Amino acid sequence: MSEAPLLQVNHLTKVFIAGMLSKRQVKAVDDVSFEVKGEKPQITALVGESGSGKSTILRTILGFIKPSSGEVLYKGKNVFELLKKDRKTFRKEVQAIFQDPYSIYNPFYRVDRVLELVMKNFEIDPGKDRKALIEEALRKVGIRPEELLGRYPHQISGGERQRLMLARILLIKPRLLLADEPVSMIDASLRAIFLDILLDFKKKYDISSVYVTHDFNVAHYVADDVVVLCNGNVVEKGTINEIVSEPLHPYTKNLIRSIPIPDPTKRWEDKIELKVTDLKSRIKAQGCIYCNRCLEVCEGCADKKPVLKKVGKDREVACLKFD
Amino acid sequence: MDNILEVENLKVYYKGVAGEYRAVDGVTFQVRKKEVFGIAGESGCGKSTLVEGVLRIIKPPGYIAGGKVTFDGIDLLGLKGEELRKIRWKKLSYVPQGSMNSLNPILRVKDQIVDAITTNSEVTKKEAEQQVPILLETVGLAKDVAEMYPHELSGGMKQRVIIAAATALKPDLIIADEPVTALDLVVQRGILQTITELRDKNDVAILFVAHDMAVHAELVDRLAIMYAGLIMEIGPVVDVFKKPLNPYTKLLIEAIPSIAKKRIKGIPGISPSLFNWPAGCRFHPRCPYAKDVCKAELPKLRSMGKDRYVVCHFAGDLK
Numbered sequence: 001m002s003e004a005p006l007l008q009v010n011h012l013t014k015v016f017i018a019g020m021l022s023k024r025q026v027k028a029v030d031d032v033s034f035e036v037k038g039e040k041p042q043i044t045a046l047v048g049e050s051g052s053g054k055s056t057i058l059r060t061i062l063g064f065i066k067p068s069s070g071e072v073l074y075k076g077k078n079v080f081e082l083l084k085k086d087r088k089t090f091r092k093e094v095q096a097i098f099q100d101p102y103s104i105y106n107p108f109y110r111v112d113r114v115l116e117l118v119m120k121n122f123e124i125d126p127g128k129d130r131k132a133l134i135e136e137a138l139r140k141v142g143i144r145p146e147e148l149l150g151r152y153p154h155q156i157s158g159g160e161r162q163r164l165m166l167a168r169i170l171l172i173k174p175r176l177l178l179a180d181e182p183v184s185m186i187d188a189s190l191r192a193i194f195l196d197i198l199l200d201f202k203k204k205y206d207i208s209s210v211y212v213t214h215d216f217n218v219a220h221y222v223a224d225d226v227v228v229l230c231n232g233n234v235v236e237k238g239t240i241n242e243i244v245s246e247p248l249h250p251y252t253k254n255l256i257r258s259i260p261i262p263d264p265t266k267r268w269e270d271k272i273e274l275k276v277t278d279l280k281s282r283i284k285a286q287g288c289i290y291c292n293r294c295l296e297v298c299e300g301c302a303d304k305k306p307v308l309k310k311v312g313k314d315r316e317v318a319c320l321k322f323d
Numbered sequence: 324m325d326n327i328l329e330v331e332n333l334k335v336y337y338k339g340v341a342g343e344y345r346a347v348d349g350v351t352f353q354v355r356k357k358e359v360f361g362i363a364g365e366s367g368c369g370k371s372t373l374v375e376g377v378l379r380i381i382k383p384p385g386y387i388a389g390g391k392v393t394f395d396g397i398d399l400l401g402l403k404g405e406e407l408r409k410i411r412w413k414k415l416s417y418v419p420q421g422s423m424n425s426l427n428p429i430l431r432v433k434d435q436i437v438d439a440i441t442t443n444s445e446v447t448k449k450e451a452e453q454q455v456p457i458l459l460e461t462v463g464l465a466k467d468v469a470e471m472y473p474h475e476l477s478g479g480m481k482q483r484v485i486i487a488a489a490t491a492l493k494p495d496l497i498i499a500d501e502p503v504t505a506l507d508l509v510v511q512r513g514i515l516q517t518i519t520e521l522r523d524k525n526d527v528a529i530l531f532v533a534h535d536m537a538v539h540a541e542l543v544d545r546l547a548i549m550y551a552g553l554i555m556e557i558g559p560v561v562d563v564f565k566k567p568l569n570p571y572t573k574l575l576i577e578a579i580p581s582i583a584k585k586r587i588k589g590i591p592g593i594s595p596s597l598f599n600w601p602a603g604c605r606f607h608p609r610c611p612y613a614k615d616v617c618k619a620e621l622p623k624l625r626s627m628g629k630d631r632y633v634v635c636h637f638a639g640d641l642k
Contacts (some may be wrong), residue, residue, distance in 0.1 A: 027432065049507040049508070049509075051508055055457070072542075109511070138437075144573030157593050157594070157596075158366075159593055160593065185593055187365040187366055187538065188534065188535075188575060188578055188591070189365060189574065189575060189578050189589055189590035189594070190367055190589055190593070191578065191580065191589065192578045192580065192588050193582070193589035193590075193591070194585045194589070195587075196588075196589070202486035214507065214508070215580075216508075216582060217537070217579075217580040217581050217582055218580050220580070220581075220582040221580040221585075221587065234407070239639070244582050254509050254537060255508055255509060256582075257512075258508040258509045258511065258512035259508060259537075259582060260511075260538050260540065260541045260583060261537060261541070261583050262514070262536050262537040262538055262540045262579045262581050262583075263564060263578065263583065264539075264540040264541075264560040264561045264564050264565075265564075265565070265582075267540070267541055268512070268516075268541060271514055271516060272513065272516065320466075323523055
């Protein structure tokens, strides 16, 4: 039996209305489609600059934001239907972890509560000793339970808070984890530890993830597949190795060659051309969203919007050059 | 004299209810003329406090608890009010953290740069206005940006305006605190390019503070690694990356995710808190090479080979 994919995002569009009087429309997400097959656990990274719509997509998947059009399907079922009918199961199977490890804790309660609540609310292993399970989960994410339990959020570091969130995920064992820049606020020395735990989740507990990041270095470390976003549009999709070694879209190319490489003997030798964009010219609705910054812009780009074209196995790109 | 800035055993503490918090606890380094000197370290290690101490802009409860800062032969810590003002911006300028937010939202870019020039020098308003387009050009901005308001600019463009203003009076040293953090990759690369060009064209030295080791690898000439209020290692950037002397440096480099390598590993344990630095070497609780002496005795900064300084009892023994 061929099962429905774990997660399907179909033609998702989200328009925000900005301004009190002018009612300017901002298309944060514009006709985005991708899927996480989930036959075997995988990590899909959504990569893009700030304002590319990464977080909006993630929030729509979680059901925090209603899409303007399009739909999100979890195991073939619409997320909003699921949230109405079977909220608890959906929340148990789809979990999230966010950027800021400081704002998710209630400062009045000890950190234990975060873990105890999920066990209670999701009725995890009701017969078993909760404390033992919590301690086991903490150890698996590299935290000594005796050093952490009973403390208040302000007494522990950002890295510990974020790992505590991972312990929480481990207790719930969701099918799908949505991560929104979880390492951008933790120290470099701890990032690798955090990312390794995420990889462990995939290998040991069959948890698939959608990982939102602006950092190709991190995406390269954790992800199997990448969806590259630019101004709310998917410009390129493929496996991480393909995209990093041979980016096709001019936007991806420019991003990849701007990644600083931590090796002083391999410095950038060429110079990047920075297009000083004429801020007053707006991109035409029917044109390519990247045409005013594109270094390889051609004649038709301002008037015709490229659609995603398949250019290889699991590889798609939206650029007129491949049309 | 080759050094534009000499910092000697600088201590910047914060007064707290429970005593003193030693955020910067005896830091020594020199910035040479025309070089980009990088300071790297994780959050909470004292990078920004160090910079604020050097610039004498530390606010209470922070205070300078000791040490010496010499800028171009002048004892900075001994200067008072007006004397300090004469040096700032003209000879020593500062690009603070998140500085793209430090532009005045109701003034045009041009007026803000002119303001900076006329307040800090004898240049007339008219002459200053003529300089604006040239300054903007050096940081890669079109001259019409001069007529714009900050809200019309992107984060990267605002950052460039700040850098343009900081270089307006051709200072000898620019201190930049995380100038590329929170910018998109392509913009970040553009700014780094701008900084390199400034150094090459204007003969200015730059003290560049950033947490991102990859950025240091692309930009700086010499690099200092800070940890828990102290400098752990100083050296030419290539040597520091290729042959780190201090275990922390070595582990930090191994922990950087990069598309150029597939495996990385983190440093176990957590960064110490400035409320309570560990006794002995401050890295010993996390150091895989720690021995008994490391727990008991704080090693001193010592010279090891050309241009290299390190704080470690066993520096050079790293495998």
